[in-house]
Amino acid sequence: MSNLKIYNTLARDKQTFVPMEAGKVRMYVCGMTIYDYCHIGHARMMMAFDVMYRWLMASGYDVTYARNITDIDDKIIKRAVENGETISQLTTRFTKYMDEDTGALGILPPTLVPRATEYVPQMLALIETLESKDLAYQGTDGDVNYAVRNFPNYGRLSGKSLDDLRAGERVDVNTGKRDPLDFVLWKASKESEPEEVKWDSKWGKGRPGWHIECSAMCSALLGEQFDIHGGGADLQFPHHENEIAQSEGAFGHAMVNYWVHNGFVRVDNEKMSKSLGNFFTIRDVLKKYDAEVIRFFILRAHYRSPLNYSDAHLDDARVALTRLYTALDGVEGDGAALDWQEPHAARFAEAMDDDFNTPVALAVLFDLASELNRSKSPAVARQLKGLADVIGLLARTPQQFRQAAVGDADVSGDAAIDAAIARRIEAKKARNFAASDQIRAELLAAGIILEDKPDGTTNWRRA
Ligand SMILES: [Zn+2]
Numbered sequence: 001m002s003n004l005k006i007y008n009t010l011a012r013d014k015q016t017f018v019p020m021e022a023g024k025v026r027m028y029v030c031g032m033t034i035y036d037y038c039h040i041g042h043a044r045m046m047m048a049f050d051v052m053y054r055w056l057m058a059s060g061y062d063v064t065y066a067r068n069i070t071d072i073d074d075k076i077i078k079r080a081v082e083n084g085e086t087i088s089q090l091t092t093r094f095t096k097y098m099d100e101d102t103g104a105l106g107i108l109p110p111t112l113v114p115r116a117t118e119y120v121p122q123m124l125a126l127i128e129t130l131e132s133k134d135l136a137y138q139g140t141d142g143d144v145n146y147a148v149r150n151f152p153n154y155g156r157l158s159g160k161s162l163d164d165l166r167a168g169e170r171v172d173v174n175t176g177k178r179d180p181l182d183f184v185l186w187k188a189s190k191e192s193e194p195e196e197v198k199w200d201s202k203w204g205k206g207r208p209g210w211h212i213e214c215s216a217m218c219s220a221l222l223g224e225q226f227d228i229h230g231g232g233a234d235l236q237f238p239h240h241e242n243e244i245a246q247s248e249g250a251f252g253h254a255m256v257n258y259w260v261h262n263g264f265v266r267v268d269n270e271k272m273s274k275s276l277g278n279f280f281t282i283r284d285v286l287k288k289y290d291a292e293v294i295r296f297f298i299l300r301a302h303y304r305s306p307l308n309y310s311d312a313h314l315d316d317a318r319v320a321l322t323r324l325y326t327a328l329d330g331v332e333g334d335g336a337a338l339d340w341q342e343p344h345a346a347r348f349a350e351a352m353d354d355d356f357n358t359p360v361a362l363a364v365l366f367d368l369a370s371e372l373n374r375s376k377s378p379a380v381a382r383q384l385k386g387l388a389d390v391i392g393l394l395a396r397t398p399q400q401f402r403q404a405a406v407g408d409a410d411v412s413g414d415a416a417i418d419a420a421i422a423r424r425i426e427a428k429k430a431r432n433f434a435a436s437d438q439i440r441a442e443l444l445a446a447g448i449i450l451e452d453k454p455d456g457t458t459n460w461r462r463a
Contacts, residue, residue, distance in 0.1 A: 002017070002059040002060070002061075002353060003016075003350075003353045004016070004017040004055075004056075004059060004352075004353045005017065005353060005354060005355055006228070006258050006260060006355055006356075007260065007304060007355045008257075008258045008259055008260070009157060009236060009259040009260065009261050010156070010157055010256075010258075010259045012159070014354075014355055015258070017227075017258065018257075019061065019227050020225065020226065020227055020257065023060070023061060023062055024061060024062045024063075024064070025056050025061045025062070025063045025064070025227050025228065026063075026064045026222040026223065026226035026227050026228070027049070027052070027053065027056075027063060027064070027065045027066070027222075027226070027227060027228040027229070027230065028065075028066045028067075028068075028214075028217075028218040028221070028222055028226065028228070028229050028230070028256075029045075029049045029065070029066070029067045029068075029110070029229070029230040029231060030067075030068065030214055030230070030231035030232075030235055030239065030240075031046075031067040031068045031069050031070070031113070032069060032070065032098055033070040033073050033075065033076065033210075034069055034070065034071055034076065034090075034091045034094045034095055034098065035073070035075050035076045035079045035080075035090060035091070035094060036079070036094065037094070037097055037101070037281040037282065037283055038097070038098050038101050038102075038281065038282050039272070039279045039280060039281050039282065040265055040272070040279070040280050040281075040282060040285060040309055041232070041264070041265040041272055041279070042282070043101070043102075043105060043107075043282050043294070043298065044262060044263075044265050044298055044303075044307055045231070045232045045262050046067070046102055046105075046107050047105065047107060047295065047298045047299070048230075048262035048303035048356075049065070049067070049230050049260075049262075050106075050107040050108055050392070051299065051303070051356055051358060051391055051392075052228070052230070052260070052356055053065045053108060053110070054108065054390060054391060054392065055352045055356060055390070055391075058352075058390045059353075063111070064111050064112065064221075064222065065110040065111045065112070066110060066111065066112040066113070066114060066217070066218065066221050066222060067110040067112075067113060068113070068114050068115070068116065068213070068214060068217050068218075069091070069095060069113060069114070069115045069116065070116050070210060070213060071087070071088075071091040071095075071115045071116055071117050072087065072116050072117050072197060072207055072208065072213075073210060076090065076091065077193060077194065077197055080194070081194070086194070086196055087194065087196050087197060088196070091115075097283075101282040101283065101286070104282075104286060104291040105282065105291050105294060105295050106291065106292070106295055106392040106393075106395075107392075108392075112221055114217045114220075114221060116208065116213040116217065119213065119216045119217050119220060120199050120208060122216040122217070122219075122220045123185075123186075123208045123212045123213060123215075123216040124186075124199075124201050124202075125216075126212060126215060126216050126219070126246065126250055127144055127185045127186055127201075127212060128202070129250040130146065130185065130246065130249055130250050131144070133249060133250070134147070134150055135147055135150050135151060135245075135249045135250075136185055137178070138176075138203050139175065139176020139177055139178075140176035141175060141176040141188065142176070142188030142203070142204060142206070143175070143176055143184050143186065143187055143188050143206075144184070144185045144186035144203050144206075145176070145177050145178070145182040145183060145184055145185060146182055146183050146184075146185055146211075146242065146245060146246065146249075147178065147179070147182055148162065148179055148181045148182055148183075148245065149162065149178075149179055151245045151248075151249050153244070153245075153248065154181075154241065154245055155241065156241075156244070157236055157237070157240055157241050157244055157259060158236050158237040158241050160237070162181065165181055165237075166179075166180060166181055181238075183209065183211060183238065183242050184209040185208070185209050185211075185212045185246075186201060186203055186206045186207070186208060186209065186212070187206050187207050187208075187209060188203070188204055188205070188206045189204070189205040189206050189207065210239065211238070211239055211242035211243055211246060212246060214239070214243050215243050215246040215247045215250075218243075218247075219247060219251070224247070224251040224253070224255070225251075225253060225254055225255060225256070225257070226255075226256060226257075227256075227257050227258060228256070228257070228258045228260055229243075229255075229256040229258070229259055229260070230259075230260040230261065230262070231261060231262075232261065232262055232264075233261040233262065233263055233264060233304075234264070235261070236259075236261055240259065243255070244256075261304070262303045262304065263301075263302075263303065263304050263305050263306050263307065264306050264307070265306070265307045265308075265309055266306050266307065266308045266309065267279070267280070267308075267309045267310070268308075268309075268310050269308060272309065280309070282294075285314075288311075288314075289314050289318065289405075290318070290401075290404050290405035292321065292393065292395075292396070292401070292405065293314060293317050293318045293321055293405055294314070294317075295392060295393065296317050296320070296321045296362075296393060297313060297314050297317035299358040299359075299362060299391060299393075300317060300320075300358070300359055300362060301358075301359065302355075302356075302357055302358065302359055303356060303358070304355075311415065312419060315415050315416040315419045316419060318405060318406065318416050319416060319419065319420045319423075319439075319442065320366075321393075321401070321405070322401070322402070322405070322406055322442055322445070322446055323366070323369060323438070323442050324365055324366070324369050324384070324388070324393075324394060325394065325396075325398040325401045325402070326369075326373075326398060326441070326442055326445040326446075327368075327369035327370075327372040327373050327381075327384065328372070328381055328384065328385065328394070328397075328398050329398045329445060330376065331372065331376045331377070331378060331381045332378060332381060333378055333381045333382030333385050333386070334378035334379050334381070334382050335382070336379070336382055337386075338382070338383065338386030338387065338390075339383065342383055344364050344367060344368050344383055344387070345383060345386075345387060347360075347364050348361050348364045348365075348387045348390075351363075351364065352390075352391075358391060361387075361391065364387065365384060365387060365388055365393075365394075368380060368383055368384040368387070369384060372384060398445075402445075402446055402447070406446045406447075417443065417448055417460055420439050420442070420443055421439075421443075421450070421458050421460065423439060424436045424439040424440065424450075424458070425456070425458065427439065443460070444463075447462055447463045448460050448461075448462060448463070449461050449462070449463050
């Protein structure tokens with residue numbers, strides 16, 4: 001059906017994608033643990049799999065895409081108690097905010113959005129199966145744990161042996177675990193916890209561990225074995241390793257054919273994290289930048305590469321996206337369907353088939369924009385808009401885009417203009433007059449008039 005190749009973390013290689021069932025793809029992605037606003041790292045994760053979902057559909061597959069919501073977790077309980085609200089009030093509110101943020105960024109709703117609390121019976125059934133196969137035991141503290149030493153393939157996804165993995169673990173004498181790598185499947189309830197998070201089970205009142213949630217939800221919705229399982233690179237170990245141990249341990253066969261992981265977000269070349277205080281919520285960034293500029297910025301990096309977040313890169317993304325829109329000024333598409341045989345479209349498809357290589361696909365859009373600047377051909381405009389639409393870009397008119405993303409006289413807008421002027425000066429120094437003219441034309445299209453001074457500096461004003 002297609003020539004798609006996907007980098008499979010389990011194989012550590014790009015592999016030709018062969019679905020289990022012809023024409024159909026079943027994909028599961030670990031979604032959000034809901035207790036706060038989504039940050040730009042979450043946006044990147046959801047965008048990575050949104051692009052895969054879109055490309056699989058554009059390739060003609062019937063895709064069932066499940067992205068779960070973890071609505072039961074230590075952090076959620078803690079936050080709800082702090083706020084003096086119920087777990088479901090907290091998770092309902094932040095699920096709504098997540099939907100608003102992802103909607104703004106053009107991230108399509110997945111086919112299925114299972115919530116962990118709706119699958120507790122399936123989790124309990126899975127734990128019983130594991131117990132019957134000697135892969136789970138109840139510890140002295142009442143928690144039910146997974147016995148990693150009884151699962152021979154443990155460590156295969158992360159490429160580590162049990163001994164390697166154990167070297168980094170400290171034995172916590174306060175748990176009932178037999179091995180430091182054993183992980184909790186079922187947490188015994190504490191007296192102090194809200195009644196809302198206590199479920200009855202044969203092991204006593206408790207609640208599920210995080211890892212078993214995903215094994216239960218994906219097998220309930222997509223079957224014991226399915227095509228693609230994804231998530232952030234930080235989930236490879238232990239979360240995905242543990243999902244494999246649970247599902248393959250319980251079902252006795254392979255769980256997932258392609259494991260796919262997106263890269264980290266870095267902020268000014270440092271890892272983004274709450275502890276470093278350098279993380280940005282999607283909402284913060286949307287106050288400064290148009291949603292499509294953020295989308296474009298994320299797609300400019302390949303999903304497995306680190307994404308370096310900085311205002312300079314977002315300003316640059318705004319200028320570049322303006323260039324694509326500017327090419328569409330005064331020319332409408334001819335209304336015909338996207339022609340996949342046309343050379344640009346073929347190159348775009350080749351890039352997307354090469355492990356969803358969006359930076360190369362975007363480069364094709366810029367080639368089309370250059371051609372459109374010369375020819376103003378409606379057929380070229382149709383190809384540009386049609387290909388951009390496949391990855392969720394260029395849905396507005398150039399005027400609408402400029403009004404929303406560039407025209408407002410905010411400080412960040414000025415920073416973008418200054419950045420563009422600096423790049424133009426560099427281009428002139430390099431005697432790249434075509435590029436310098438292009439930047440002047442882009443700014444003019446955005447209503448910015450440049451005035452070169454004899455001393456080599458440039459002033460600007462709004463038209
Ligand atoms: Zn998961």
